[in-house]
Structures are given as C-alpha cells and as structure tokens.
Amino acid sequence: xxxxxxxxxxxxxxxxxxxxxxxxxxxxxxxxxxxxxxxxxxxxxxxxxxxxxxxxxxxxxxxxxxxxxxxxxxxxxxxxxxxxxxxxxxxxxxxxxxxxxxxxxxxxxxxxxxxxxxxxxxxxxxxxxxxxxxxxxxxxxxxxxxxxxxxxxxxxxxxxxxxxxxxxxxxxxxxxxxxxxxxxxxxxxxxxxxxxxxxxxxxxxxxxxxxxxxxxxxxxxxxxxxxxxxxxxxxxxxxxxxxxxxxxxxxxxxxxxxxxxxxxxxxxxxxxxxxxxxxxxxxxxxxxxxxxxxxxxxxxxxxxxxxxxxxxxxxxxxxxxxxxxxxxxxxxxxxxxxxxxxxxxxxxxxxxxxxxxxxxxxxxxxxxxxxxxxxxxxxxxxxxxxxxxxxxxxxxxxxxxxxxxxxxxxxxxxxxxxxxxxxxxxxxxxxxxxx
Ligand SMILES: [Zn+2]
Numbered sequence: 001x002x003x004x005x006x007x008x009x010x011x012x013x014x015x016x017x018x019x020x021x022x023x024x025x026x027x028x029x030x031x032x033x034x035x036x037x038x039x040x041x042x043x044x045x046x047x048x049x050x051x052x053x054x055x056x057x058x059x060x061x062x063x064x065x066x067x068x069x070x071x072x073x074x075x076x077x078x079x080x081x082x083x084x085x086x087x088x089x090x091x092x093x094x095x096x097x098x099x100x101x102x103x104x105x106x107x108x109x110x111x112x113x114x115x116x117x118x119x120x121x122x123x124x125x126x127x128x129x130x131x132x133x134x135x136x137x138x139x140x141x142x143x144x145x146x147x148x149x150x151x152x153x154x155x156x157x158x159x160x161x162x163x164x165x166x167x168x169x170x171x172x173x174x175x176x177x178x179x180x181x182x183x184x185x186x187x188x189x190x191x192x193x194x195x196x197x198x199x200x201x202x203x204x205x206x207x208x209x210x211x212x213x214x215x216x217x218x219x220x221x222x223x224x225x226x227x228x229x230x231x232x233x234x235x236x237x238x239x240x241x242x243x244x245x246x247x248x249x250x251x252x253x254x255x256x257x258x259x260x261x262x263x264x265x266x267x268x269x270x271x272x273x274x275x276x277x278x279x280x281x282x283x284x285x286x287x288x289x290x291x292x293x294x295x296x297x298x299x300x301x302x303x304x305x306x307x308x309x310x311x312x313x314x315x316x317x318x319x320x321x322x323x324x325x326x327x328x329x330x331x332x333x334x335x336x337x338x339x340x341x342x343x344x345x346x347x348x349x350x351x352x353x354x355x356x357x358x359x360x361x362x363x364x365x366x367x368x369x370x371x372x373x374x375x376x377x378x379x380x381x382x383x384x385x386x387x388x389x390x391x392x393x394x395x396x397x398x399x400x401x402x403x404x405x406x407x408x409x410x411x412x413x414x415x416x417x418x419x420x421x422x423x424x425x426x427x428x429x430x431x432x433x434x435x
Contacts, residue, residue: 005029005047006404008381010039011057013371014358015351016386023054028377031403036373050399056382056390058354059369060121060400061331064361065216065249065277065315067158068125069104069136070095071111074320085221085286088323089160095322096131104139109147111319114329116150117408119380119397123151124216124365126158126185129176130166141180150407154365156216158185163203164196170203177211184208186217188229189253197229205236214245214366216277221250223287223298225257231265234272243273247364249315251276251300252283262301266308275364276310278302278356279317280337282324302342306352313361314338314353331357332394339391347388354387377404383412 006028013024013036023039027047035042076095080087108125115123127137137155144153157176163169163186177184186204188197201217208215220227230251237246254262269276278300287298306312316334318324327333335357339345344353362369371379383395400408414430 005034005045006377006401006406007042007044007047007049008057009049009051010054011052011381012054012385014056014058014387016056024057026057026371026379028401028404031377031405033371033373033375033377036371050381052381052398054385055398056384056386057371058119058380058382058387058390059358059362059371060378060380060402061119061357062122062313062361062365062369063115063120063316063331063334063357064124064247064313064364065279065317066111066123066125067128067318067321068108068111068123068140068153069099069127070321070323071319072107073322074325079325080322082289083285084289085323088286088321091322092128092160096128099131099135101135101139104136105143108140108143111329112143112147112151112153114319115316115331116400117397117410118328118330118332119382119400120329120331121151121378121380121400121402122154122362122365122367124154124156124183124361126156126216126218127176127181128160129157129172130159130161130169132168132172134172134176134179137176137179137181149405150402152367154182155180156183156185157181158218159187162187162191162196163200165190165192173203173207177207177213182213184211184213184215184217186215186219188217188232189220189222189224189227190218198232201229201232201236205240205242208242209240214247215242216247216249216364219248219251220253221283222253223256223290223296224253227253228261230254230274231268234265234268234274237272237274238268245366246272247275247277249277250279250283252287252298254300255287255296255298262304266301266305266310269305270308270310274310275313275360276300276305277313277315277361277364278338278342279315279334280341281327281334282317284337284341286323297341299341302338302356303344303349311360311363312356313364314356315361330394332390335391336394350388350391351386353391378402
C-alpha cells in the first residue's frame with residue numbers, strides 16, 4: 001500500500017548554502033516529493049504533518065564503503081592488540097571458518113539498523129568472497145532483499161585474500177557475480193607480487209566487460225609509496241570507456257607519494273572519472289604503524305583530489321571488527337574524522353565535506369540523490385540548522401524517510417544541570433548547543 005503522503009513544515013533544505021536561511025515546506029505524495037515551496041505557501045491538503053522547526057532536511061546519508069560481513073565481530077576469536085591492518089586480516093581469517101548464514105545476517109542487520117537510524121539510506125558493502133562456500137555472500141544477498149523497505153543495500157564482491165594469491169580466486173569472483181553481486185571489488189596491492197597486482201586489475205576490468213557491472217576496489221591501502229596500482233586502474237578505466245563507473249577505496253599510499261607523482265596521478269584520475277573513497281576512521285588508526293616520528297596520517301589526499309574536480313566520498317569501512325574496534329554506524333562520525341584528518345575545517349570546506357557522505361557517493365553509485373520535486377521521497381531531518389552543524393554535532397536524525405514512509409525516528413538527547421544550593425535547578429540544555 002502506498003504511504004498516505006507527508007507534509008514537512010519549516011525545513012532548511014539541503015544545500016543550505018544556496019537557499020540561505022529561508023524555511024521551506026515539502027509535500028510528499030506516495031513515494032515521491034510532490035512540491036517544495038517557501039514556508040506557508042503550500043496547503044498540507046490533509047497529509048500527516050511534521051514540523052522540522054528550522055532543522056536541516058537533507059538527502060539521506062550514503063555509506064559507500066563498509067564491510068557488513070565483518071561487523072560486530074570484534075574480539076572473535078581474539079582482539080587485534082597490535083591494531084595493524086595485517087593483524088586484522090589474520091584475525092578475520094581465524095573468524096571466517098565459523099561464519100554461518102544466520103550469524104552474518106544477524107550481525108549485518110543490527111549494524112544496518114544503526115546506520116538507518118542515523119540517517120543512512122544507501123549502503124555499499126564489500127563482502128569477502130575468499131571462501132569456497134561463499135557463506136557471507138549468500139547471507140547478505142538474502143538480507144539485501146529483506147531490508148529493502150528501510151535501505152538500499154548494494155554488495156561488492158571483495159577478494160580479501162587476493163585473487164591470484166588465493167586458491168580458485170578468479171572462479172570465486174565470477175561465482176559471486178553470477179550469484180547476484182552488484183559490484184566487482186579488488187585488492188591489487190595485497191597480491192604477492194607487483195605483477196600479480198597488475199594482472200588482478202586487468203582481470204577486474206575483463207570481468208566488468210563480461211558482466212556489465214561497475215568496479216569498486218580497495219587500492220593501495222598501505223603506506224608504501226611504491227604501491228601504485230591506481231594508475232593502472234585509471235588507465236584501464238579510460239581504455240575501456242568506464243569513466244564514472246569505477247571507485248577506488250582507501251588509496252592511502254597517496255598520502256606518501258612524492259608531490260610530482262601525486263600531481264601526475266591526480267590528472268589521470270580526473271580524466272578517468274574515478275571516484276576516490278576515503279575511510280578515515282580505519283585508516284587513521286591502521287596506517288603509520290611502521291613509523292616512529294614524524295608519523296604519517298595515512299589518508300588519501302582528500303582536499304587536493306576534491307580541488308582537482310575528482311569525485312571524493314567518505315566511507316565508514318568498519319563497525320566493531322578486527323580492523324577497528326570502535327564505530328557505531330554513524331556516517332557523520334566518519335565525516336567528522338575526515339574533516340579533522342584532511343584539515344577541512346574552513347567554513348566552506350565543512351559544507352563541501354558534507355557532499356562526501358551524500359551526493360558524491362550517490363553519484364558514484366549512479367543513483368539520483370537530492371531533495372527536489374519529482375525525486376523519490378528519501379530524506380532525513382537532522383536536529384541541526386545546516387550541514388556544517390551536522391558535521392560538528394553529529395545530531396539525532398529526527399525522521400528518516402524512505403519512499404515517503406518514516407523508517408526511523410530519534411528523540412534528541414537532553415541534559416539537566418543540577419546547581420549547588422538550588423532546589424529548582426533544572427536547566428534543560430542540549431549538549432553542544434544549537435538545533
Ligand atoms: Zn575496506
């Protein structure tokens with residue numbers, strides 16, 4: 001049954017930088033945004049009403065890079081005490097044999113609920129396919145259909161242990177795509193040799209030709225300045241006419257390249273239309289582990305890539321798994337880390353950064369994203385005034401709307417201060433202010 005419609009009053013509609021401080025009303029019919037007009041100019045026509053009270057109304061957040069098969073496994077079978085990427089991979093390899101269909105589905109559903117409750121409407125999850133039985137993949141393919149009412153989940157075939165360096169790696173990738181994976185993943189820098197890594201990249205593009213699927217690979221996730229697979233990816237993207245359909249995640253080696261090489265690389269990435277996804281929560285703790293001091297930040301060149309006109313997005317990557325014991329499924333947490341590590345704290349930069357968890361990753365997923373008449377009624381009312389405040393406060397998602405239906409709602413937290421000597425103290429404040 002189609003929703004009865006919805007009427008949101010007094011919203012500041014994204015992007016607030018172009019609409020200024022003006023308040024708008026938004027009318028939804030069925031699953032579509034029917035009208036947007038200055039506050040007070042539209043009749044609600046009997047639709048159920050929500051009062052945004054001056055808050056930001058944003059397109060849903062997008063998590064373009066997460067590992068839903070590994071979420072909530074932290075400590076199983078042991079904790080990653082060194083905190084390194086490699087101990088994470090080894091710990092995961094120990095956990096993998098005990099994966100079951102039900103185990104994967106239950107953990108992923110819980111993390112998806114966390115993300116949805118905090119405003120995420122589109123999730124692209126890598127799924128480790130270095131498993132002869134593809135247990136996690138089969139579970140997530142099923143879950144993808146079961147969560148359609150609350151989120152758009154897309155799955156990426158991810159060869160965690162390599163394709164050439166893992167037995168039957170190519171066939172497992174092909175099988176994952178046959179079973180219904182949406183996107184081809186990869187990990188060329190993890191193959192045993194440079195040549196194997198290059199061959200892996202060519203295999204991914206050949207598979208893309210066969211299947212018509214886009215590519216989203218892990219690339220150069222290392223502090224080794226000699227790890228240079230991204231140039232191979234960019235070249236094949238152009239030769240195969242796949243501009244706009246290729247995403248490279250992490251690319252942390254770019255934080256260690258010399259400026260001459262980085263300049264050349266950025267030029268070809270722009271021509272190739274490759275999207276770069278930074279994963280600052282994981283990489284600020286995983287990288288730089290072999291350094292003493294000065295210690296590298298180990299993040300890709302977010303600010304410079306963005307300034308060069310390259311589509312840049314921000315992913316959550318891990319939620320309580322062997323690589324990252326923290327995380328709560330908040331894309332605004334990930335974005336907060338990004339603006340710190342990338343030093344994007346200028347006023348305009350904060351607004352710019354907000355696009356990295358909304359419109360930029362949606363463009364990479366080839367999905368129209370925005371709050372406009374005629375588009376699907378997918379949006380979030382955040383308990384804050386604008387995008388910069390969303391980054392600062394990481395506020396409650398008051399209402400999360402998908403297809404014209406409220407799929408999650410959250411009451412903002414409030415605190416009470418008790419002053420000494422006062423029997424009627426009670427100052428109600430909102431920690432952090434605003435909203
Ligand atoms: Zn990842």
